[in-house]
Amino acid sequence: GGWMAAPPASAAAEQVVVKMATLVPEGSSWHLILQQTAEKWKTISGGRVIVRLYPGGVAGDDADVVRKMRLGTLNAALLTAIGVGDIDSAVFALGVPMMYSSYDEVDHVLDKMRPTLEAKLEAKGFIALNWVDGGWTHFFAQKPVAVPDDLKALKLYISAGDSRTEEVYKGAGFHPVPLPATEISTALQTGLVSALQVPPQVAVITQYYNHAKYMTDVNWLLLLGATVIDKKTWEKIPADIRPALLEAARDAGRRLRAEVRQGGDSAVEAMKKRGLTVVPVDAHGKELWRRTAESIYPRIRGPIVPADAFDEALRYRDEFRKRGVSPSRP
Amino acid sequence: MVAALALATLVPLVEMLGRPLGGFHIPGSALFVQQLTLWLAFLGGVAAARQGKHLTLSTAELFAEGLARRLARLLAFSVAAAVVAVLAYASAMLVATNRLEGKVLPGGIPEWVSELVMPLALAAIALRFAWGAGRGWRGRAAALGAIGAAFGLGLLATHAGALVWPCALLIVAAALLGAPLFVAMGGLALLLFFADGTPVAAVSAEIYRLIASPTLPAIPLLTAAGYVLAESGASSRLVRFFNALFGWMPGGIAVMVAAVCALFTTFTGGSGVTIIALGGLVYPMLRKDGYPEGFSLGLVTAAGSLGLLFPPSLPVVLYSVVASSSQKLSVPAESLYLAGLLPGLLLVVLVALYGIRIGKKIHAQGRQRFSWREVGRAGWAAKWELLLPVFVIVLFASGVASMVETAAAACAYAVVVECLITRDISIRRQLPGVVLRAAALMGAVLIMLSVAMGLTGYLVEAQIPERLLAWVTLHIHSPIVFLLALNGLLLVLGSVLEIYSAIIILAPLIAPIGLAFGIDPVHLGVIFLANLELGFLFPPVGLNLFLSSSRFGIPLPRLYRHVVPFLLILALGVLLITYIPAMSLGVLRLLGK
Ligand code: NA
Ligand code: NA
Numbered sequence: 040g041g042w043m044a045a046p047p048a049s050a051a052a053e054q055v056v057v058k059m060a061t062l063v064p065e066g067s068s069w070h071l072i073l074q075q076t077a078e079k080w081k082t083i084s085g086g087r088v089i090v091r092l093y094p095g096g097v098a099g100d101d102a103d104v105v106r107k108m109r110l111g112t113l114n115a116a117l118l119t120a121i122g123v124g125d126i127d128s129a130v131f132a133l134g135v136p137m138m139y140s141s142y143d144e145v146d147h148v149l150d151k152m153r154p155t156l157e158a159k160l161e162a163k164g165f166i167a168l169n170w171v172d173g174g175w176t177h178f179f180a181q182k183p184v185a186v187p188d189d190l191k192a193l194k195l196y197i198s199a200g201d202s203r204t205e206e207v208y209k210g211a212g213f214h215p216v217p218l219p220a221t222e223i224s225t226a227l228q229t230g231l232v233s234a235l236q237v238p239p240q241v242a243v244i245t246q247y248y249n250h251a252k253y254m255t256d257v258n259w260l261l262l263l264g265a266t267v268i269d270k271k272t273w274e275k276i277p278a279d280i281r282p283a284l285l286e287a288a289r290d291a292g293r294r295l296r297a298e299v300r301q302g303g304d305s306a307v308e309a310m311k312k313r314g315l316t317v318v319p320v321d322a323h324g325k326e327l328w329r330r331t332a333e334s335i336y337p338r339i340r341g342p343i344v345p346a347d348a349f350d351e352a353l354r355y356r357d358e359f360r361k362r363g364v365s366p367s368r369p
Numbered sequence: 370m371v372a373a374l375a376l377a378t379l380v381p382l383v384e385m386l387g388r389p390l391g392g393f394h395i396p397g398s399a400l401f402v403q404q405l406t407l408w409l410a411f412l413g414g415v416a417a418a419r420q421g422k423h424l425t426l427s428t429a430e431l432f433a434e435g436l437a438r439r440l441a442r443l444l445a446f447s448v449a450a451a452v453v454a455v456l457a458y459a460s461a462m463l464v465a466t467n468r469l470e471g472k473v474l475p476g477g478i479p480e481w482v483s484e485l486v487m488p489l490a491l492a493a494i495a496l497r498f499a500w501g502a503g504r505g506w507r508g509r510a511a512a513l514g515a516i517g518a519a520f521g522l523g524l525l526a527t528h529a530g531a532l533v534w535p536c537a538l539l540i541v542a543a544a545l546l547g548a549p550l551f552v553a554m555g556g557l558a559l560l561l562f563f564a565d566g567t568p569v570a571a572v573s574a575e576i577y578r579l580i581a582s583p584t585l586p587a588i589p590l591l592t593a594a595g596y597v598l599a600e601s602g603a604s605s606r607l608v609r610f611f612n613a614l615f616g617w618m619p620g621g622i623a624v625m626v627a628a629v630c631a632l633f634t635t636f637t638g639g640s641g642v643t644i645i646a647l648g649g650l651v652y653p654m655l656r657k658d659g660y661p662e663g664f665s666l667g668l669v670t671a672a673g674s675l676g677l678l679f680p681p682s683l684p685v686v687l688y689s690v691v692a693s694s695s696q697k698l699s700v701p702a703e704s705l706y707l708a709g710l711l712p713g714l715l716l717v718v719l720v721a722l723y724g725i726r727i728g729k730k731i732h733a734q735g736r737q738r739f740s741w742r743e744v745g746r747a748g749w750a751a752k753w754e755l756l757l758p759v760f761v762i763v764l765f766a767s768g769v770a771s772m773v774e775t776a777a778a779a780c781a782y783a784v785v786v787e788c789l790i791t792r793d794i795s796i797r798r799q800l801p802g803v804v805l806r807a808a809a810l811m812g813a814v815l816i817m818l819s820v821a822m823g824l825t826g827y828l829v830e831a832q833i834p835e836r837l838l839a840w841v842t843l844h845i846h847s848p849i850v851f852l853l854a855l856n857g858l859l860l861v862l863g864s865v866l867e868i869y870s871a872i873i874i875l876a877p878l879i880a881p882i883g884l885a886f887g888i889d890p891v892h893l894g895v896i897f898l899a900n901l902e903l904g905f906l907f908p909p910v911g912l913n914l915f916l917s918s919s920r921f922g923i924p925l926p927r928l929y930r931h932v933v934p935f936l937l938i939l940a941l942g943v944l945l946i947t948y949i950p951a952m953s954l955g956v957l958r959l960l961g962k
Binding site for chain 2 (some may be wrong): 058065091093095096097098099102103106107109112125168199205216217218219221222224225226228229231258
C-alpha cells in the first residue's frame with residue numbers, strides 16, 4: 040500500500056506481522072512469557088503469524104503505544120490499565136484505589152464485567168486477548184510514608200496525559216507530577232518526583248527502589264493490564280486459526296498472573312536485602328488510607344470512571360463480599 | 370511568538386515560587402507548558418525557514434557561487450519542499466487520531482486544536498522552501514512539481530519498493546547540497562516506514578514522545594536567554610573583567626580569551642555564536658599584545674566551543690533529553706552539569722596553559738599592572754553576567770527548582786538584567802527582534818529533534834539499536850577499545866555535524882552501547898560532549914573552522930595549520946576525561962548523587 044493509508048488486508052496466504060509493544064522490561068520473566076507465546080503463535084499458524092516484540096518501553100509508554108496502534112504503526116500491545124483506559128475508560132473501575140481488598144474480589148468483578156469491557160474495546164477497534172495484572176501497587180518514597188499526610192509532603196509521580204487524573208490527586212491534597220513512564224528514574228534522581236506507586240515486582244525490575252527506599256505496607260490498587268490487538272490486524276489472520284491463537288494468549292495471561300501473584304513477597308524480600316525499608320501501617324493507619332481513597336471517589340466517579348461502570352463494579356464487589364461470608368461459595 | 374515565550378517562562382516560574390508559598394499551582398501547568406513548547410518549536414521552524422536558519426551539513430559551504438550553486442539549491446529545496454509537505458500530511462493524520470482521544474487542556478480547549486499548529490506550520494515551511502528553490506517562477510514550479518510527485522508516490526501501491534533506493538539517494542544528495550538536515554532525516558524516516566508498509570504518520574507520532582519529555586521546555590528558554598545575553602553588552606563587560614583579572618601575567622591576554630570564551634559559550638550553547646560575537650573583540654587584543662597571527666587565530670577558533678559543559682549550556686540539556694528518552698537510561702541534565710565541571714575546567718586550563726607558554730616565549734608586549742581597583746570595578750560592572758552560572762547551579766543543585774524552572778529563571782534573569790538593569794536592550798524596540806532570531810534557532814533545533822525522533826522510531830522498529838549493540842559487542846570486547854573507537858568516531862562525525870545535530874543523531878545510538886560496556890551514562894555524556902568540542906576544530910569541515918574563516922577572512926587551509934596545536938592539546942584533555950572517570954563522577958559522589 041502507499042503511504043496515504045494503512046495497507047489493505049492482504050490475501051489469507053500472506054504472512055501477518057504483528058508488531059507488539061509493552062512496558063514490560065526486557066529480559067524479565069514476563070518478557071520471557073511473551074516471547075514463548077510469540078513462538079507458539081508462529082507454530083500454531085504454521086509461520087503465517089509473526090509477532091515482533093518491542094519490550095521495555097522502546098516504542099514509548101502506554102499512551103504512545105495506543106496512539107501508534109490507532110495510527111496503524113503498531114498492531115498489538117500488553118498494556119497497563121492506563122493504556123487500556125485510554126481506549127475505553129470503563130476499565131478504570133477495576134483500578135479504583137482501596138476499592139478491593141483481595142485478588143479474589145477483583146477477579147470476581149473482572150469476570151462479571153469482562154463481556155461488557157471487551158465489547159466496549161471492540162467497538163473502538165481493539166480485541167482483548169487476555170487480562171493480566173501486575174500485582175498491588177504500593178507507595179515507594181524517599182521518606183517514610185505511613186499515613187496519607189506523609190505522602191502529601193512529597194511529589195507523587197502520575198502517568199503523563201490527561202489533566203483530570205492530576206486534578207483528582209490534587210483535590211485529595213497530594214502533589215502529583217505527570218511524567219512519561221520512561222522518565223521515572225531520571226525524575227527520582229533529580230528530585231522532580233519523590234514518591235510513586237508501583238507493584239513490588241516492577242520496583243525490583245526497574246530498580247526504582249534504589250531511589251525510593253521506603254515502601255508503604257498498604258495495597259493501594261491492583262495494577263490491571265490486558266493484551267490487546269488491533270481489530271484490523273486480527274481479522275487479517277485466517278479465521279480458522281484465531282481460536283487457537285486466542286487460547287495460547289489466554290494461557291499466557293494465566294501464567295503471567297500466576298507469576299505475579301506468587302512472586303510478590305520474594306520481590307519485597309529481595310529489595311529489603313538491598314536497603315529497602317518496609318514502613319508498617321497499623322489498622323488505624325489503613326483506615327486513614329481507606330478514608331482518603333473514599334474521599335476522592337466522587338471525583339473519580341464520572342470524570343475518570345464512567346458512573347455506570349463505577350456503580351457496576353461496586354455492586355459486584357458488594358455481591359462478592361456478601362457471598363464471601365456465606366459457606367455457599369464455590 | 371514573544372507571547373508564547375513569555376508564557377513559557379512565567380508558568381514554570383509561578384510554579385517554582387508558588388511551591389514554598391503554600392503549594393500554589395496552576396492546574397495542568399505541565400500540559401500547558403508542553404503545548405507552548407510545541408508552538409514554539411513549529412512557529413520557530415517557520416521563522417527558521419524564513420531566515421534560512423535550519424541546520425545544514427557544512428559540506429554545502431564548499432560550493433562556489435554561480436550556476437552550480439543555483440542548480441544545487443534548486444535540487445535541495447525541491448526535495449525539501451516535497452519532504453516537508455509529506456510531513457505536514459503525516460502530522461495532519463496524527464492530529465486526526467488525537468481527536469479520537471478527546472483530551473482537553475486546562476481551560477477547556479481540546480488538545481487537538483492546539484496541535485493543529487504542527488500541520489499548518491509544516492505546510493507553511495514547505496511553501497517557503499518551494500518559494501526559495503529558485504529566483505524565478507520556473508524553479509518554484511519545479512519545486513511544486515516535486516511536492517506533487519511525492520504525493521503521487523504515496524498513491525502508488527505496487528513497485529514502491531523499487532523506488533526506495535533512488536529516493537533515498539536523492540534525499541542524501543539534497544542534504545549534501547544544502548537541504549536542511551531535518552529534511553534529510555524526516556525524508557529517510559518517511560521513506561523507510563513507507564517501504565515497510567507502515568503508515569507514514571509513524572514519523573509524526575514520535576513527536577509526541579518528545580514533547581512529553583519533562584526537560585524539553587528548557588531548550589527554548591535557554592536559547593532565548595543565550596540570545597539576550599549575546600546581543601547585550603555582556604561580552605565587553607566580561608572581557609574587561611577577565612582582562613583586569615589575568616592581563617598582568619605573562620600570557621594573560623590568552624588566558625583572558627580562554628576564560629571569556631568559556632563563560633560566553635555557557636550562554637550561547639557553543640554553536641559558533643561565541644566566535645562571531647567575541648572574535649572581533651578579542652582578536653585585535655591578542656595581536657596588539659604581540660601574539661602571532663597564527664596563534665591568535667587558532668586560539669579564537671578553538672576557544673569558540675570551550676565551556677560547552679558548564680551550566681546553563683544548552684547542549685547538555687539536549688543530551689539529557691535525547692539520552693533519557695529510553696526507559697533503560699536516565700541522564701539528568703543536573704548530574705551532567707555537575708559531572709562536567711572539572712572536565713570543562715580541565716579543557717579551559719589546558720588551553721590557558723598553552724597560551725601562557727606562548728606568551729612567555731614572545732614576551733608579550735604592553736603587559737598591564739594588576740589593580741584590585743580595576744578588578745573590583747570591572748567585576749562590579751559584569752556582576753550580573755558573572756553570577757548567572759552560579760545562580761543556575763544553586764537553583765538546581767539545591768533542589769529548589771526543576772531543570773525547566775531553572776531555565777525559566779535564567780531566561781527571566783537575562784531579560785531583567787539586560788533590559789531593565791543594564792538597559793543594553795530596549796524592550797520595545799530590540800527585544801522582539803532578539804526573540805525572533807532566538808526563535809529561529811529553537812525552531813531549527815526542536816524541529817530537527819522531533820523529526821529525528823521519527824527516524825529513531827524507525828530504527829527501533831527495525832531493531833537496529835539491538836543489532837548495532839550485538840555487532841559492537843561482537844567485535845569490541847574491552848570498554849577501553851570501545852571508548853577509543855568512540856573518541857575517533859565523534860571526532861570525525863562531530864566535524865561534519867553541527868553540535869545539536871550530532872547529539873540528536875548519535876546520542877540515542879551510542880548511549881545504550883556505553884551502558885552495555887558498563888560505562889556510567891553520565892560519564893559517557895561528558896565524554897560525548899567534550900569530544901564534540903574537539904570535533905568542531907577537526908579539518909576539513911569542523912564548524913568553528915568555517916565560522917572563523919568567514920569572520921576573519923582567512924582561507925581554510927591556512928586555518929587548518931593554526932588549529933593543529935589546539936587540536937592536540939584538546940585531544941589530550943579529552944583522553945584524560947575519557948579514561949579518568951573520577952574526574953567526572955567524583956563531584957557527583959561528593960554530593961552523594
Ligand atoms: Na530527561
Ligand atoms: Na529514561
